[in-house]
Amino acid sequence: MANLKSSKKRVIIGIRNAAVNRVYKTTIKNLLKRYRKVTKLYLSxxxxxxxxxxxxxxxxxxxxxxxxxxxxVFHLNKSARQKSRILHNLKKLNIPSVFTK
Structure with a gap:
């Protein structure tokens, strides 16, 4: 365990930030699972x-x-890669553009 007051505080902040980051990551994972499920449903x-x-x-x-x-929470390249894969998947499945109004 840390000895200095500032070190103890940094440990607490790190734990708090990890919890916040976990919320972002699990939300995106769940949305991706739902996205895959809905694309299969749409194709059928x-x-x-x-x-x-x-x-x-x-x-x-x-x-x-x-x-x-x-x-x-994510590196910019990771977020760009994820968005690119989503769009590539939509185009591959011949789903009309979802970005048009």
Missing amino acids: TTSNETFQELKGLVNNLYSRIDKAAKKN
Whole structure:
């Protein structure tokens, strides 16, 4: 254990930051799992309702990834790679662009 007061404080801050970072990471992991599930559902049904859900999910996912990168939870390259893979997956599956209004 740390001896100095500032060292003890840094340990506490590190634990707190790790907890906050874990929230960001688990949220993004859960959104990615849901994204994969909804894309499979959309490919089987191709309904407008599922497409709207997919569109909202991708927008939410992009937003969360950007916020995590902004807070230095993820490296900027990792966030760019994740977003690129999401878009590449959509194009590969011939899903219409979810970014058009």
